[in-house]
Amino acid sequence: MSPSVSRAEKPLPVVGLIRGDGVGPEIAQATVRAVEAAGAHLRWEPLLAGAEAAEKRGDPLPVETLARLRQLPAALKGPLTTPVGGGWRSVNVTLRQELELYANVRPARSFAGVPAPVGGVDMVIVRENTEDLYAGIEHYVDLRRSAAEAVMIVTRAGSERVLRYAFAYARRHSRKRVTLLHKANILKKTSGLFLEVGREVAARHPEIEFRDMIIDAACMNMVMRPGQFDVVVTTNLFGDIVSDLAAGLVGGLGLAPGANIGERGALFEAVHGTAPDIAGRGIANPTALMLAASMMLAHLRQGAAARRLDGAVRAVLAEGRTVTPDLGGSATTEEYADAVIRRMAKGRRRGA
Numbered sequence: 001m002s003p004s005v006s007r008a009e010k011p012l013p014v015v016g017l018i019r020g021d022g023v024g025p026e027i028a029q030a031t032v033r034a035v036e037a038a039g040a041h042l043r044w045e046p047l048l049a050g051a052e053a054a055e056k057r058g059d060p061l062p063v064e065t066l067a068r069l070r071q072l073p074a075a076l077k078g079p080l081t082t083p084v085g086g087g088w089r090s091v092n093v094t095l096r097q098e099l100e101l102y103a104n105v106r107p108a109r110s111f112a113g114v115p116a117p118v119g120g121v122d123m124v125i126v127r128e129n130t131e132d133l134y135a136g137i138e139h140y141v142d143l144r145r146s147a148a149e150a151v152m153i154v155t156r157a158g159s160e161r162v163l164r165y166a167f168a169y170a171r172r173h174s175r176k177r178v179t180l181l182h183k184a185n186i187l188k189k190t191s192g193l194f195l196e197v198g199r200e201v202a203a204r205h206p207e208i209e210f211r212d213m214i215i216d217a218a219c220m221n222m223v224m225r226p227g228q229f230d231v232v233v234t235t236n237l238f239g240d241i242v243s244d245l246a247a248g249l250v251g252g253l254g255l256a257p258g259a260n261i262g263e264r265g266a267l268f269e270a271v272h273g274t275a276p277d278i279a280g281r282g283i284a285n286p287t288a289l290m291l292a293a294s295m296m297l298a299h300l301r302q303g304a305a306a307r308r309l310d311g312a313v314r315a316v317l318a319e320g321r322t323v324t325p326d327l328g329g330s331a332t333t334e335e336y337a338d339a340v341i342r343r344m345a346k347g348r349r350r351g352a
């Protein structure tokens with residue numbers, strides 16, 4: 001396309017929308033409204049997955065949804081139910097593996113006005129998203145179920161691609177330090193391989209400070225001195241746990257966005273689950289999904305709309321007048337979305 005073609009004439013990028021289960025449809029509706037008000041340049045394509053798909057199609061991840069996700073540049077996804085102990089395998093994990101979304105990026109930055117155990121947090125956790133114990137290779141050792149065992153898989157190629165992504169992310173976002181979290185003192189081969197590859201990749205990035213830390217010490221340090229963490233990179237299970245810890249440091253799961261990035265596609269979501277205890281009441285906090293949508297806009301190179309949305313969410317939270325019950329307020333999901341939208345309109349009028 002010639003550079004003289006204006007933005008208005010460019011075809012709209014098509015973005016998948018999985019509304020999700022539980023509070024998913026409520027927070028997805030609020031987020032879609034906010035994304036549109038941010039001036040995003042895209043067209044939504046609703047896709048079926050989760051409990052609704054299991055009921056209607058007998059499959060929580062229908063083949064046509066997966067096929068479409070393979071074609072689209074990005075998708076926004078509400079939380080999906082995973083039955084505990086039986087039922088279907090996690091759709092979230094299947095999506096990450098099928099689409100090879102190998103890097104799970106979870107930023108945690110303190111919010112003005114939101115009560116949190118510590119301040120000054122500004123870290124981004126990059127979690128390897130396809131290997132480790134999540135490879136799903138586990139079995140009982142006998143028919144009596146006297147023991148069960150699982151296989152932890154760490155490959156050189158899988159480690160290298162996520163570590164390269166973490167360093168590239170640090171460079172792109174002018175971040176100074178990458179900290180690799182591991183347990184190589186005990187898991188000498190698996191966690192040890194991840195650390196070995198980390199050191200190799202770090203050697204190719206002398207401009208970025210690199211250090212490694214044992215996962216248990218890292219958990220304590222994150223609580224006591226969170227300011228020392230900038231970009232953090234780790235294997236799947238440690239990343240899962242430590243990113244919830246980081247979410248807790250900035251005010252809770254209702255505020256934590258995540259991106260699943262691959263070579264050909266990307267899936268943006270809230271870190272939290274379907275919140276069945278409050279589903280259908282219209283009081284879920286849509287912040288995490290809104291911030292995930294902001295990350296998606298940045299990924300689609302719509303930086304202005306991304307910043308507008310992120311800024312409005314942070315401003316409404318800082319004001320503290322229109323917040324949902326999880327943050328001590330009495331606003332509904334829709335009232336909160338209205339406040340975010342009003343804030344963006346105000347910002348645009350000021351900018352005009």
Ligand SMILES: NC(=O)c1ccc[n+]([C@@H]2O[C@H](COP(=O)([O-])OP(=O)(O)OC[C@H]3O[C@@H](n4cnc5c(N)ncnc54)[C@H](O)[C@@H]3O)[C@@H](O)[C@H]2O)c1
Pocket residue numbers: 023027078079080081082083092253254269270271272273274275276277278283284285286288326
């Ligand atoms: N990415 C995903 O799709 C994802 C992630 C985690 C859990 N899950 C699934 O979600 C289901 C429920 O899991 P869970 O109960 O362990 O975790 P959860 O995150 O759904 O809920 C934990 C607590 O946080 C609260 N909460 C979560 N999101 C909130 C929001 N937006 N606003 C206000 N409060 C919120 C809930 O009310 C609940 O008290 C399970 O089936 C689980 O497998 C899905």
